[in-house]
Structures are given as C-alpha cells and as structure tokens.
Amino acid sequence: MKILKQVLIFLLVLSMLILDTGCSPSTKQDTKNQLTIGIAFETLQTEYWVASYKLFQSECSDNKIKMLEAVANGDANRQFEQIRNFISRKVNGIIVVPKDGNTVIPMIKAANKAGIPIVCYNRPPSKSDAKSVSVIADNYKLTYETVNFLISKALQKKSKIKAMILVGDLGDINAIERRNGFEDAVSKFKDNIEIVARIPTEWNNEKAKAGIANALQAHPDVDLIFTSSDLHLPAIASSLKEIGRYKKSSEDGHVILGSFDGDATAYKMILDGYLDAVGVQDVFFEVKSAVKAIMDLNENKECDEIIRDPGLVVTQENIETMKSKMWGAILVNK
Amino acid sequence: MIQVSSGNTHILRLITGFLKSGSFIFWITPSLFVFLSIITPGFFSVNNILNILSSSLPLMILCTGQTFVLITGGIDLSIMSIVALTSIVGSKAITLDQGWLCNSDYSVLIGIIIMLLCGAICGFLNGIIVAFIQGPPFIVTLSTMILFSGIAIWSTMSSNIYNLPPAFCQIGSSLGLSLIFTILIIIMANTILQRTPLGKWLYAVGSNIQTSFISGVPIKPILVFTYAFSGFCAACASILLTGKLETGSPVLGERMLLDVIGATVIAGISLYGGRGKITWAIFGVLLFTIIDNSLNLLNFSFFSIMITKGIIIFIAAFLDSMRTKLIKDLS
Numbered sequence: 001m002k003i004l005k006q007v008l009i010f011l012l013v014l015s016m017l018i019l020d021t022g023c024s025p026s027t028k029q030d031t032k033n034q035l036t037i038g039i040a041f042e043t044l045q046t047e048y049w050v051a052s053y054k055l056f057q058s059e060c061s062d063n064k065i066k067m068l069e070a071v072a073n074g075d076a077n078r079q080f081e082q083i084r085n086f087i088s089r090k091v092n093g094i095i096v097v098p099k100d101g102n103t104v105i106p107m108i109k110a111a112n113k114a115g116i117p118i119v120c121y122n123r124p125p126s127k128s129d130a131k132s133v134s135v136i137a138d139n140y141k142l143t144y145e146t147v148n149f150l151i152s153k154a155l156q157k158k159s160k161i162k163a164m165i166l167v168g169d170l171g172d173i174n175a176i177e178r179r180n181g182f183e184d185a186v187s188k189f190k191d192n193i194e195i196v197a198r199i200p201t202e203w204n205n206e207k208a209k210a211g212i213a214n215a216l217q218a219h220p221d222v223d224l225i226f227t228s229s230d231l232h233l234p235a236i237a238s239s240l241k242e243i244g245r246y247k248k249s250s251e252d253g254h255v256i257l258g259s260f261d262g263d264a265t266a267y268k269m270i271l272d273g274y275l276d277a278v279g280v281q282d283v284f285f286e287v288k289s290a291v292k293a294i295m296d297l298n299e300n301k302e303c304d305e306i307i308r309d310p311g312l313v314v315t316q317e318n319i320e321t322m323k324s325k326m327w328g329a330i331l332v333n334k
Numbered sequence: 335m336i337q338v339s340s341g342n343t344h345i346l347r348l349i350t351g352f353l354k355s356g357s358f359i360f361w362i363t364p365s366l367f368v369f370l371s372i373i374t375p376g377f378f379s380v381n382n383i384l385n386i387l388s389s390s391l392p393l394m395i396l397c398t399g400q401t402f403v404l405i406t407g408g409i410d411l412s413i414m415s416i417v418a419l420t421s422i423v424g425s426k427a428i429t430l431d432q433g434w435l436c437n438s439d440y441s442v443l444i445g446i447i448i449m450l451l452c453g454a455i456c457g458f459l460n461g462i463i464v465a466f467i468q469g470p471p472f473i474v475t476l477s478t479m480i481l482f483s484g485i486a487i488w489s490t491m492s493s494n495i496y497n498l499p500p501a502f503c504q505i506g507s508s509l510g511l512s513l514i515f516t517i518l519i520i521i522m523a524n525t526i527l528q529r530t531p532l533g534k535w536l537y538a539v540g541s542n543i544q545t546s547f548i549s550g551v552p553i554k555p556i557l558v559f560t561y562a563f564s565g566f567c568a569a570c571a572s573i574l575l576t577g578k579l580e581t582g583s584p585v586l587g588e589r590m591l592l593d594v595i596g597a598t599v600i601a602g603i604s605l606y607g608g609r610g611k612i613t614w615a616i617f618g619v620l621l622f623t624i625i626d627n628s629l630n631l632l633n634f635s636f637f638s639i640m641i642t643k644g645i646i647i648f649i650a651a652f653l654d655s656m657r658t659k660l661i662k663d664l665s
Contacts, residue, residue, distance in 0.1 A: 044636070071636035075589045076579050081389045085630050088381035102496045103579045106507065126496070170493050202492055 035093065036066040037294055038086030042099045043074050046231050047263035048283065049097065051327050052121070055287040056095070063291060076103035083107040087114045093294030094118045101126040101173050108132045117297035119290045123174055124306065133293045135286050135307045139174050142279035142311040143181025143260060147226055149277045149313060150258040151189055154224050164197040164215055166208055166227040166236070175203070178228040178260055196222060201232060209235035216243050222255060230261040230278065230328075233269060248273035249316060262314065267328040270319050277315040283327040285309050359601050359614050363621040370628040377631055388509050390623040391516045392571040392587075396594045397601075397615040398523045399567025402560045404598055405527075407540040407607025408464060408471035410561060413594065415482035416456045416568035417575065418586045422486045424449035424572070425495035425582020428502055442502045450569045456482055457565020461558035486584035495582035506577020519570055524612040536560065540607030596647040597622040599654060606658050
C-alpha cells in the first residue's frame with residue numbers, strides 16, 4: 001500500500017507539472033485548414049484492402065489531407081478502440097472498413113456524438129438511427145450479371161450443369177448480397193442447373209481450400225464454380241489441379257470459373273484463359289467517393305447516405321478494353 | 335570458496351529484494367505515462383485517458399483470472415474461447431430476436447448469471463483435467479480453446495447475434511458501470527489472494543507443488559478452483575465486450591490472448607509460478623494499454639505496433655526467466 005501511495009503522489013505531481021507548464025502537445029491541427037482523416041481498416045489481408053489502403057494514401061496526399069491509419073486485425077473491439085482514439089484526436093472525419101454491419105453501429109454512434117463525419121467503406125452498417133455515409137459496390141447486381149454471363153457460357157456447351165459457390169462470411173452483408181445474386185441468377189435456370197455445393201469460407205483461405213477439395217471429391221464432374229472473392233482463386237486452382245481439371249477455356253474439361261473483386265490474380269487468370277469472368281469493384285471510384293464525402297461533410301455540403309459503385313463485369317472477351325478500369329490489371333502493369 | 339564481503343552482501347540483498355518485490359511495474363507505468371504525455375500529441379487529454387481506461391477494463395478482468403492460473407504455475411490459453419462461448423450463450427438467451435429469455439422481465443439478470451455459470455463450468459472442466467488427469471495446462475487449455483471455440487462457431491454457424499437488450503449493452507458501453515464491475519472483481523480477487531488461506535495455498539502450489547503436497551495443501555481442489563475462477567473472469571470480460579459491441583460473436587476477442595499473456599508477463603507475474611499479485615497485473619495492463627495507445631497516437635503503422643508489442647513481451651519473458659534463475663542462484 002505504501003508504494004502505491006508513493007506512486008500515486010508521484011503521478012499526481014508530475015501530471016500537474018505537465019498541465020501547469022503546458023508541455024503536453026496540442027491535439028489541434030498543426031496546419032490551419034488542413035483536414036485530418038482517420039482510416040480504420042478491419043484487416044489488410046486481401047489485395048483489395050491493400051489496394052484501397054494505398055489509394056487512400058495517394059488520394060489524401062493529392063488533397064493535402066493528413067491521414068491517420070489503424071488496422072484492427074479482424075477484432076471489432078480493437079476497431080472500436082481505434083475509432084475512439086481518432087475521436088479523441090479530434091480528426092475531421094473517419095473512414096471505417098467495418099468487420100460487419102452491426103458491430104460498427106456503436107462506432108458510428110460515438111462519432112455522431114462527437115460531431116465527426118463517418119463513412120463506411122465497402123460494408124454498409126445495419127439499419128439503425130446512427131448516421132453515416134456508405135460507399136459500397138452493388139454486390140448483388142454485379143454478381144447477378146457475372147453469374148448470368150457464366151451460365152450462358154456454360155449452357156452453350158451442356159444443357160444440364162452442376163454448379164458450386166464459395167460463400168463468404170455471412171456476418172458480412174457483402175457476402176450475403178453476392179450469395180443472393182448467385183442464387184437469383186441460377187434460379188432463372190432451375191431446370192438446367194443443379195447447385196451441388198455451397199461452400200462456407202468465412203473469408204478464410206484454409207477453410208475455402210478444405211471445402212472446395214471435399215466438394216470436388218464428391219462432384220469431380222462440376223461444370224461451373226463461382227467464388228464470392230478473388231481471395232479464394234488460388235485455393236480453387238490448386239484443388240482443380242489435384243483432380244486434373246485445371247484447364248483453360250479453350251481446352252476440354254474446362255470448369256467455367258467466375259469470381260468477384262478484380263485483383264491481380266483474377267486479371268492474370270483471365271489473361272491465361274482459366275477464369276471466365278469477374279465482377280470488378282471500382283476501387284478508384286470508391287476511394288475517391290469516400291474521401292470526397294468527408295470533404296463535403298466538412299464543408300456542410302449535402303451527401304448521399306449510400307454511394308453505389310456500379311462496378312463492371314470483366315470477361316476473357318472484353319479484357320483488352322476493360323483492363324484500364326480493372327484495379328488488379330493496373331497493379332500488375334505498374 | 336569465494337568470500338563475500340559485507341558490502342557485496344548488502345548489494346546482493348538489495349538486488350534480490352528488488353527482483354523479488356516486483357515493484358518495478360509501479361514505477362515504470364507512471365513514469366512511462368508521464369514520458370508519453372510529454373512526447374505524444376493528444377495522449378494527456380481527458381478523452382484519451384478515458385479511452386485507455388475503457389480499453390483496459392476487459393483486459394484487467396482477463397488478466398486477473400490469468401494471474402491466479404500463472405501463480406499456480408499453469409497457463410490458461412482457453413480464456414478467449416470462453417469469452418466467445420459465453421458471449422454466444424448469453425446473447426442467445428437474451429436477444430430480442432426470439433431469445434430463450436426474451437419474454438422474461440429478468441432476462442438480462444438471468445442472462446448474466448448464465449454467462450457467469452457457463453464461464454465457470456468451462457474453467458471447471460479445465461481444472462478437472464489439469465488436476466485429476468494431470469494434463470499439462472498448456473496442452474489441456476489449448477485443446478479446450480479449440481473445443482470451446484468450435485462449439486461457439488458451430489452453434490451459430492459463424493454468424494453474430496444482434497439486437498441485445500439496451501440494459502445489457504449499457505454495462506459494456508457505460509464507463510462508470512464497467513469500472514464498478516471491474517473494481518468489484520479486482521477487490522474480490524485481491525482479497526482471495528492476499529487475505530485468505532486459499533491465496534497462500536495458491537502461492538505454495540506455484541512455488542513447489544511437492545512441498546505443498548507434503549505440507550497438506552489440498553492441491554487438486556485448488557487447481558480446479560483456479561481454472562474455474564479464470565473461466566469466471568473470462569465470462570465477466572465477455573459481458574463487458576459483448577455489451578460494448580452490442581453483439582454476441584463466436585469469435586469475440588479471439589486476438590486478445592497475446593495482450594493477456596503480454597500484460598501479465600510485463601507485470602512481472604512469473605510464468606514459472608509462485609510469484610505475482612493482482613495489483614501488478616493491473617499496472618501491467620495499464621502499461622500494455624498505454625504503450626498500444628501511444629503507438630497508435632504516434633501514427634505507427636499496424637505492423638510496427640505488432641512488432642513492438644512482440645519485442646516488449648519477449649523482453650519481459652526473457653527478464654522473467656533471468657530473474658527466476660538469479661533468485662535461485664542468489665538464494
């Protein structure tokens with residue numbers, strides 16, 4: 001107890017000294033009129049998030065915005081602490097890539113309470129009275145169009161098709177929308193298509209690999225595979241190789257492959273003829289829109305609650321004309 | 335034979351005393367706090383200090399339970415899985431989306447009791463295996479970590495549980511309530527450890543299990559209690575974390591184990607057993623949290639923060655090992 005008392009007195013005296021001499025650095029902006037944005041990523045484990053992170057850096061730099069960064073490593077509680085840190089540093093805006101739509105709500109409420117504009121990047125919050133702007137890809141429409149293309153290509157070869165889907169983390173609205181887009185596209189051809197496996201991945205490559213390997217053991221004659229993220233393309237390729245079905249679209253036995261995101265792996269696989277189509281998120285549009293929303297809200301301008309990225313469907317047939325808009329292609333060619 | 339002069343003996347006594355006391359954590363934490371207040375923009379502000387406090391409360395509770403286990407010379411790797419499992423069980427009971435207790439007037443209270451019981455039972459299971467089957471704590475708790483986590487994920491099919499009652503969420507989101515809740519647990523744990531025969535037995539078991547057995551210390555019940563208490567503390571932390579995020583999650587806090595082990599090791603609680611106090615653990619958590627917070631404020635990248643924390647834990651574990659060896663040699 002004696003030592004605790006000594007420590008408390010020591011702490012108190014030094015804290016008072018700090019306050020008295022004013023040597024604690026100010027939290028206010030060092031440069032007048034320079035905006036500071038805090039960007040909180042849930043993870044940086046996929047190419048899409050890394051590409052977004054780099055684009056945020058360059059976008060902030062172009063607009064002379066100071067960028068503070070935080071990565072929660074998949075932990076929603078840690079992300080909440082990071083958002084609180086941003087708030088205590090009195091940033092002018094927060095861009096958050098939430099783990100899911102619900103855990104972000106207390107974070108939005110905290111930002112609302114502090115009067116700091118907040119943008120949810122790529123994953124929208126669930127319905128609540130918390131106010132935010134969301135920049136999101138039209139996951140449903142983009143998946144629907146991509147799968148439609150894949151089905152029409154598959155039906156040119158066979159009238160009865162066996163299909164599989166790799167589903168993302170169903171706590172993530174993006175995964176749900178992509179699954180719904182797939183299911184609705186397939187349901188139009190229910191007489192021709194049988195879904196033989198719905199493989200849960202939780203956005204985890206090891207789980208995806210185990211799931212696809214098991215599914216291919218049971219259904220080696222599958223005709224069409226759609227993955228909800230490019231993240232799992234290497235796992236699919238490796239599993240198809242194991243059963244001798246990793247073939248180019250020009251070869252016999254080719255499995256029609258579709259994906260979502262548009263990363264560098266997808267670009268290379270399209271060029272090589274293994275991937276048939278990919279729904280590409282326009283990361284440039286999304287990053288620019290998120291930063292612009294924060295700037296607009298700081299100038300008290302009106303801003304849409306949801307900003308939708310229409311995205312684009314890139315196929316082997318249109319890759320040459322579309323590659324300038326595909327972020328994965330741009331990364332490769334850089 | 336080496337002759338030791340009286341001056342050298344005095345120095346040796348001072349060194350041994352310092353090493354045994356563990357009081358360095360009481361000086362390092364406030365000193366670092368003051369130092370960081372001077373060099374880190376925004377660190378010494380009311381908001382940030384409240385942030386640090388709010389972030390450290392669940393960790394303090396987890397470290398309290400872990401301290402008990404470490405004192406007996408064991409380790410509990412399953413605590414974060416217990417956090418996740420109790421979060422799911424409690425949320426399933428009280429969620430307003432057709433929870434088992436959603437129609438009860440006392441749903442929140444009963445839900446909390448269920449969570450605490452669930453945590454204690456999980457810990458009890460660990461304790462039984464460690465004490466009676468004499469499984470190595472590391473392997474036993476590693477196995478149950480996978481088991482509890484698997485049950486949590488399987489029972490929810492990996493999805494979160496939402497729409498929890500506002501009264502429950504308030505416990506985690508209100509700093510005042512969380513603080514009172516944490517202080518009560520800390521006082522209870524400290525009283526057990528410092529003022530009861532049970533506390534003395536815990537140290538005795540951790541210092542030398544064979545001597546304790548010969549002296550008539552009831553080793554097996556003590557070990558069972560220790561792990562059950564650790565599970566109970568995990569459930570308490572789960573109440574705060576679930577309430578704070580307003581979500582029951584099967585992967586809640588899955589990345590916090592490093593922080594729990596790190597904070598207790600930094601605090602000087604020996605991984606070899608027999609040494610440690612709740613107050614050390616509390617200061618260890620504060621030290622760990624302010625390091626994390628200041629690195630964030632200094633705009634260190636996520637990767638640099640991970641590397642820095644890893645290095646700090648390594649140094650602390652290394653010092654603990656050196657200290658244990660030195661104390662043995664000196665005595």
